Amino acid sequence: MVRFIIRRLLASIPVLLLVSMITFGLLWLVPGDPASIFLDASATAEALDRVRRELGLDRPFLVRMGEWYLRLLQGDLGTSLLLNRSVTEAILERLPITLSLTAMAFVLAVLLGVAAGVLAAMRHGRAADQGLMSLALLGLSLPEFWLGLVLIWLVAVLVPIFPAGDYVAFAKDPWQWARHLALPTFSLACIQMGFVARMTRSSMLEVLSQDFIRTARAKGLPEPYVVLRHGLVNAMVPIVTVMGIMVGALLGGAVVTEQVFSIPGLGRLIIGAVLSRDFPVIQGGLLFLALIYLTVNLVVDLLYAVIDPRVRLG
Amino acid sequence: MNTASALPMLQVQQLSTGLGAEGPEILSAVDITLNSGEVLGVVGESGSGKSLLALSIMGLLPPAISVRGGQVFLQSQNLLQLQAPALRALRGKAMAMIFQEPMTSLNPVMRVGQQISEVLRWHRSLQGEAARQESIALLQRVEMPDPQRQIDAYPHELSGGMRQRVMIAIALAGRPRLLIADEPTTALDVTIQAQILELIRKIQRDDGMSVLLITHDLGVIAEMCDRVAVMYAGRVVEQGTVMDIFDRPAHPYTRGLLASRPKIAAGANWLCTIEGTVPAVGQMGGGCSFAPRCKLASPDCAQRPALREVGPSHLAACVTPFERMSDPRAQTP
Amino acid sequence: MTNRASFFRRLLSNRSFTIGAALVGLVLLLALLAGYIAPFDPLKGNFRARMMAPNPQHWMGTDQFGRDILSRVLHGARISLQIGFMVALITAASGVLIGATSGYFRRLDGPIMRLMDAFMAFPSIILAIAISSVLGASVVNVVIALSIAATPHTARIVRASVMVVREMEFVEAARALGAGHTRILLRHILANAMAPLMVRMTYVFAVAILNEAVLSFIGVGPPPPAPTFGAIIANGRDFIVAAPWITVAPGLAILLSVLGLNLLGDGLRDVLDPRMSVNTR
Numbered sequence: 001m002v003r004f005i006i007r008r009l010l011a012s013i014p015v016l017l018l019v020s021m022i023t024f025g026l027l028w029l030v031p032g033d034p035a036s037i038f039l040d041a042s043a044t045a046e047a048l049d050r051v052r053r054e055l056g057l058d059r060p061f062l063v064r065m066g067e068w069y070l071r072l073l074q075g076d077l078g079t080s081l082l083l084n085r086s087v088t089e090a091i092l093e094r095l096p097i098t099l100s101l102t103a104m105a106f107v108l109a110v111l112l113g114v115a116a117g118v119l120a121a122m123r124h125g126r127a128a129d130q131g132l133m134s135l136a137l138l139g140l141s142l143p144e145f146w147l148g149l150v151l152i153w154l155v156a157v158l159v160p161i162f163p164a165g166d167y168v169a170f171a172k173d174p175w176q177w178a179r180h181l182a183l184p185t186f187s188l189a190c191i192q193m194g195f196v197a198r199m200t201r202s203s204m205l206e207v208l209s210q211d212f213i214r215t216a217r218a219k220g221l222p223e224p225y226v227v228l229r230h231g232l233v234n235a236m237v238p239i240v241t242v243m244g245i246m247v248g249a250l251l252g253g254a255v256v257t258e259q260v261f262s263i264p265g266l267g268r269l270i271i272g273a274v275l276s277r278d279f280p281v282i283q284g285g286l287l288f289l290a291l292i293y294l295t296v297n298l299v300v301d302l303l304y305a306v307i308d309p310r311v312r313l314g
Numbered sequence: 315m316n317t318a319s320a321l322p323m324l325q326v327q328q329l330s331t332g333l334g335a336e337g338p339e340i341l342s343a344v345d346i347t348l349n350s351g352e353v354l355g356v357v358g359e360s361g362s363g364k365s366l367l368a369l370s371i372m373g374l375l376p377p378a379i380s381v382r383g384g385q386v387f388l389q390s391q392n393l394l395q396l397q398a399p400a401l402r403a404l405r406g407k408a409m410a411m412i413f414q415e416p417m418t419s420l421n422p423v424m425r426v427g428q429q430i431s432e433v434l435r436w437h438r439s440l441q442g443e444a445a446r447q448e449s450i451a452l453l454q455r456v457e458m459p460d461p462q463r464q465i466d467a468y469p470h471e472l473s474g475g476m477r478q479r480v481m482i483a484i485a486l487a488g489r490p491r492l493l494i495a496d497e498p499t500t501a502l503d504v505t506i507q508a509q510i511l512e513l514i515r516k517i518q519r520d521d522g523m524s525v526l527l528i529t530h531d532l533g534v535i536a537e538m539c540d541r542v543a544v545m546y547a548g549r550v551v552e553q554g555t556v557m558d559i560f561d562r563p564a565h566p567y568t569r570g571l572l573a574s575r576p577k578i579a580a581g582a583n584w585l586c587t588i589e590g591t592v593p594a595v596g597q598m599g600g601g602c603s604f605a606p607r608c609k610l611a612s613p614d615c616a617q618r619p620a621l622r623e624v625g626p627s628h629l630a631a632c633v634t635p636f637e638r639m640s641d642p643r644a645q646t647p
Numbered sequence: 648m649t650n651r652a653s654f655f656r657r658l659l660s661n662r663s664f665t666i667g668a669a670l671v672g673l674v675l676l677l678a679l680l681a682g683y684i685a686p687f688d689p690l691k692g693n694f695r696a697r698m699m700a701p702n703p704q705h706w707m708g709t710d711q712f713g714r715d716i717l718s719r720v721l722h723g724a725r726i727s728l729q730i731g732f733m734v735a736l737i738t739a740a741s742g743v744l745i746g747a748t749s750g751y752f753r754r755l756d757g758p759i760m761r762l763m764d765a766f767m768a769f770p771s772i773i774l775a776i777a778i779s780s781v782l783g784a785s786v787v788n789v790v791i792a793l794s795i796a797a798t799p800h801t802a803r804i805v806r807a808s809v810m811v812v813r814e815m816e817f818v819e820a821a822r823a824l825g826a827g828h829t830r831i832l833l834r835h836i837l838a839n840a841m842a843p844l845m846v847r848m849t850y851v852f853a854v855a856i857l858n859e860a861v862l863s864f865i866g867v868g869p870p871p872p873a874p875t876f877g878a879i880i881a882n883g884r885d886f887i888v889a890a891p892w893i894t895v896a897p898g899l900a901i902l903l904s905v906l907g908l909n910l911l912g913d914g915l916r917d918v919l920d921p922r923m924s925v926n927t928r
């Protein structure tokens with residue numbers, strides 16, 4: 001098991017390298033002069049020079065790359081052109097908010113999605129099955145940000161049950177924290193919920209048709225126990241493998257959801273940077289997100305090995 | 315075997331099943347009697363319905379197939395009239411079943427010991443350490459090597475023979491009176507087959523269990539069974555003691571089956587076969603299902619023959635059974 | 648020939664496919680004819696008709712400049728569908744190129760897949776946003792950005808098909824008969840990868856529409872005054888209480904298009920390879 005972990009860690013190194021190179025290379029993609037894109041037409045020559053120096057554009061490519069990696073290893077992602085503070089600092093400040101939103105959406109999507117999928121599989125072919133799957137299909141065809149806006153309109157403004165945006169720290173007031181995160185979590189989780197429901201259903205149907213379910217029934221065990229302990233546990237195996245991708249999608253969606261609900265997280269930071277062409281922040285944010293995603297995938301792979309003992313051999 | 319006065323362990327009477335409510339019939343008026351403490355073999359080719367018979371008894375039919383008539387008595391209880399919870403209470407406890415494919419019949423992500431102790435917890439209220447010890451004891455009983463360690467193994471870590479032993483241990487855990495074994499050795503290597511069969515025989519003798527053994531292999535029948543029922547195309551065509559079947563086969567199909575076994579000493583060039591193929595479900599006309607392939611077929615065969623006695627406790631469903639007894643008693647259906 | 652005929656018959660009798668095709672067909676038709684059937688100029692405002700709720704003259708109402716929402720949605724559909732289609736096409740081409748190369752030539756497989764993994768490490772929408780912002784706002788750049796985001800997963804799928812077929816015996820037989828790499832690739836292997844690729848393309852199209860809406864909503868999509876779905880929604884956001892129709896209408900349009908494409912993809916998958924399907928028994 002330990003060897004499996006080590007092997008997995010080593011395998012992620014080349015990917016990490018490539019990820020950092022892509023992030024670095026983003027600046028190079030800019031058509032024209034990044035400095036003048038960041039400032040604007042009315043910038044003075046010396047302002048442009050200053051920005052160019054900050055971005056390292058006055059130095060040769062390889063030197064730039066070397067400096068980039070050196071600073072990276074120290075955890076320094078540069079300085080925000082706009083805010084004039086350390087990118088790393090700005091990111092770390094907002095990361096917990098985004099992570100908590102993503103985590104909650106993940107839990108919601110998995111809980112509701114799996115429940116819906118199991119129910120649909122057990123009522124295969126009947127009204128409940130068709131209804132749940134239609135709902136799931138609808139859910140994953142919605143634009144998340146639009147759902148967020150509609151929810152705000154309906155249950156935050158028309159019928160003010162929930163707040164329309166903003167964020168309250170958990171430490172300050174847990175109840176308000178929950179109230180403020182309820183709508184964003186739900187609209188963020190919607191699409192993934194649909195995916196999970198469909199996947200769970202098809203996986204359950206497959207598992208329930210297998211011989212060992214018949215054996216479990218032959219033992220005289222109660223049907224709910226057979227469906228859950230023997231059926232669902234096996235059905236979850238393929239679903240766990242896509243959990244990493246789910247988190248990736250949720251991270252992406254969180255960025256947009258923060259914009260809709262005015263939540264001061266990493267997403268808002270990145271979007272702000274994107275709109276103002278604050279390149280260091282864009283790069284730093286991208287790198288961080290990729291790092292989170294890779295870590296989550298590593299954990300998922302380990303989880304997979306824990307659940308399915310057959311994997312540990314390979 | 316002197317069970318004339320005792321209640322038979324299992325009595326299937328005129329059991330019919332089919333596809334849905336109106337689809338083609340699969341099992342047709344099947345009659346089977348398994349006496350207490352006896353091993354009854356059900357032999358037939360694939361498509362004869364023998365596995366479905368076993369599933370019907372256990373109440374494990376797939377949703378597409380339903381029972382259309384008849385009775386199934388487990389001693390004095392009519393299984394077909396029980397509500398689902400009552401039937402479920404008997405499964406694993408009064409009657410247990412082992413299946414053909416031990417690899418796919420065991421939960422791949424659950425340890426073998428847990429799959430045994432499930433039964434112990436549910437049917438015998440054993441918990442924790444007591445359940446574990448009993449599971450080890452059961453594994454010892456089925457001659458599993460190193461049971462202390464194997465109890466924590468996963469199915470894919472075990473060989474085919476060991477997995478089948480686990481299945482037997484699971485079946486025995488509830489202390490059943492009736493064991494149904496559906497082709498228990500078909501998927502195993504020949505050398506392992508003999509071991510498993512001997513194990514089953516031993517356990518059967520020690521516990522006095524009644525066993526319904528389903529197989530297509532006449533060799534297994536000869537070795538294991540006290541009495542035999544021969545099935546063809548969803549019907550029972552002959553029933554009798556193992557001696558009756560092998561020495562005095564009455565039905566032309568049984569004769570054909572026995573004749574088609576290759577004999578090493580015979581030195582013949584061609585294998586003896588029964589011409590034709592088993593009719594598919596829904597393709598049988600009225601009358602004897604074997605008639606299209608039977609060399610003795612006559613116009614009388616257009617009427618489906620009932621099982622009639624051709625010897626003491628030896629029945630065959632044929633109007634012209636081989637070796638008529640000197641005083642054939644034609645029973646009215 | 649009979650194979651193809653029975654394939655189309657099965658396709659048409661698949662409910663998911665037909666409903667999806669009908670929806671997509673409808674949206675496509677409306678979008679293509681947008682220039683002709685839109686009752687008003689989507690960019691011109693009418694001061695006297697500001698913020699009107701849906702009525703017989705303006706079926707979807709008007710916004711704060713008096714612009715007819717229906718006309719804007721129709722033109723937005725045209726833009727979105729154009730972008731979605733281009734993205735699907737380019738992603739298919741690049742996905743096949745990369746995936747087939749990676750799947751067929753073992754020595755290139757490792758490095759190519761590492762690169763794909765690296766790109767997939769970024770949430771696709773974020774990658775699209777970043778690339779789009781770096782390249783600048785335009786339809787072409789949006790297409791490039793979305794294609795780059797969608798290619799790695801497509802390449803993976805193509806690679807998987809190629810690897811499966813590569814091992815099959817008839818490929819060995821073809822090679823023994825002297826067929827060159829290109830011939831084998833094109834005739835045998837890619838033909839097999841077509842099925843999962845087609846299914847994947849319907850989803851790429853759908854996701855591209857969704858993502859383009861996000862890009863426009865945030866402000867890195869096709870530049871104003873293009874009436875993209877996202878731009879309409881972004882505009883309507885400020886008036887959500889006073890004029891909810893500005894937000895609701897384009898959202899429903901997106902929902903319809905994406906739903907249709909998803910149904911189409913499901914139906915296609917049911918027919919092409921039931922094993923891949925989420926919906927079969």
